Amino acid sequence: MSEQTQYRIERDTMGEVRVPVDALWRAQTQRAVENFPISGRGLERAQIRALGLLKGACAVVNRDLGLLDAEKAEAVIAAAAEIAEGRHDDQFPIDVFQTGSGTSSNMNANEVIASIAANNGATVHPNDHVNMSQSSNDTFPTATHLAAVEAVIKDLLPALEHLRLALLDKSTEWRTVVKSGRTHLMDAVPVTLGQEFGGYTRQVAAGMERLLATLPRLGELPIGGTAVGTGLNAPAGFGARVVAELVRTTGIDALSEAEDHFEAQAARDGLVEVSGALRTVAVSLTKIANDIRWMGSGPLTGLGELQLPDLQPGSSIMPGKVNPVLPEAVTQVAAQVVGNDAAVAFAGAGGHFELNVYIPVMARNVLESIRLLAAVSQLFADRCIHGLTANADRLRTLAESSPSIVTPLNSAIGYEEAAAVAKQALREEKTIRQTVVDRGLVGEKLSEEELDRRLDVLSMTNIDKD
Structure with a gap:
């Protein structure tokens, strides 16, 4: 922070802390900001949204159970909704590489909600009221799984379906366009271009099926387990009621209370599983993108079987050169997703006794993979697949030769x-x-x-x- 920054003094159980005067966060968040200046990357937007949704749902349940008075509950619910809507993303400054339980970010949410409530005339305490019946050990993984489920259902699956339909259109259009098959990158017996694109269509569909198959485990939420899975300090049935409220507010019926709260906090196998499905989608997109850029190679010394859309100049020194930029973007995203999955697998093995302590990096990697795959799938369909044209005469000539x-x-x-x-x-x-x-x-x-x-x-x- 610059010398010109104005501060206020906040206090926690460890003493006084200087906090930027306009910040909605308080002492514990500021300590984490100072402790973890590592990557400069905070939580994914999807997880901040999920924290807001979760805090609001917990306040609803605490109110309905008579644990939190109506005025404080409504203040928490309103503030949490603002967070879920994305109105305060800049108030979540903590680096993703932080305490492994996500306690810092959970307290960040609690403090920001308390400050928003205070600005609206209500006095609520970050721990006593916003965090009532909760622990970071059940809230942060719950928000992670909620964010991942919502992102898969609302972002990635629609994007993949969009890509699948684009590939299906080309498969139908080129049903009888014959070409040389290739195995080992060598000439093989003929296929049609439509058959090849039908194969790509099925790859994308199978990837969607794999993602859907992970949702029953990914959608199990540990909320209600509090610190170690026993539910200490939470009323009976709290987790189930919070999940029901989240289903109501999100419209996602793939969410459920954890079948076993000890498994749900000690392990992050659901994240490992969905990350593996994301990696498989990335592998499929790499194969599709590589085939398309091979078929579009040329214009004179390559295969020259497809014409890819001309999107931008391809060289700063070679005039007229145009490159397959969208397939290249797809394969770069795939490389990132595969790398993210390796980190998730390593982190997933870090569940020691009653808690996995790699949750923030697992959350960031899974949510980034979902976000990148969704974005690039949409672009691949719109700016590459839809604009492909087949050089049918050359395809037949090569097949017959x-x-x-x-x-x-x-x-x-x-x-x-x-x-x-x-x-x-x-x-x-x-x-x-x-x-x-x-x-x-x-x-x-x-x-x-x-x-x-x-x-x-x-x-x-x-x-x-x-």
């Missing part, structure tokens, strides 16, 4: 003779058909009509069976 189209002749002339045909055709730069004729293989076992039928590259794709 491939020595692999000799494969349907195996049953007529035998595998070894077919291999000889393929090698001769490649060596002499002739078509497979001409080489078969040159080798005198057209006769009783193979008529010219049968040869043409077997060498029809579109029929080799079995497209009529799809």
Whole structure:
């Protein structure tokens, strides 16, 4: 903080602390700001929102149970709603690399809510009222899981569905556009461009299914377990009632009270699981993006099978060069997600006895992965997939020129003779058909009509069976 910053004095159980005069946070938040100047990165917006939603829900339940008087409860509920709406994100300054339980950020939320309430004329205490019936050990992981579930359902799954539909449109458009298949990056028997894009469509759909399959575990919330899972200082049924309130306010019925509160606080396996599903989506998008930029490579020395949209100049020194920038962005996001998952897996193993103490970094990585995948999937569909055009003539020429189209002749002339045909055709730069004729293989076992039928590259794709 600069020397010109004006301060006020706040107090906590450890003594006095100087806090910026206009800050809504108080002493415990300020101590954390000074203790953890590490990355300059705070909580994800989704988690700040979730903390606001959770604090409001807890106040509702405490009010309804007669533990918190109505005036204080309404002040907490109103202040928490402002946080959930994003009106005070700048009041959450604590670095993500902090105490492993997230206690600092939980107290940050408590203090900001208390200050907002005070500004509105109500006196509430951060611990006694805002944090009533709660512990950082159940609130911070609850907010993390709530944020992740909401982000998957409301952000990532719609973005992936948008991408899936864009790929499906291309699969339908190119149903009969024949091309050379490739295995090991070498020529293989023909496929259609539509079949390839149908495969990409299914990859995205399967990724969505994997994410949906994680929600029953990810949606289990530890609220109500308080410090170690026993529920000390929380009334009976508190967790279930808070979850019901969160379901009501968010409309997300994938949320549930933890089946076992000791598991729900000692381990973060639900985050590890969803991170693995996010990594799989990233791997799928990498494969799709790589195929598309390979097919768009050129314009003269590459495959030249697809034309990608021209989005921006590609070089500061080579005039006219255009690069596959969206596929490159996709693969960079994927690299980040894979790295995030490695950190989440490592952190997930850090559950010691009754508490995992890597929750903030797990939360940041999972929520960042969701945010990045959602954003890049939408862009990939809108600024790349929708604008792809197929060079159909070149695709067919390459398919018909491939020595692999000799494969349907195996049953007529035998595998070894077919291999000889393929090698001769490649060596002499002739078509497979001409080489078969040159080798005198057209006769009783193979008529010219049968040869043409077997060498029809579109029929080799079995497209009529799809």
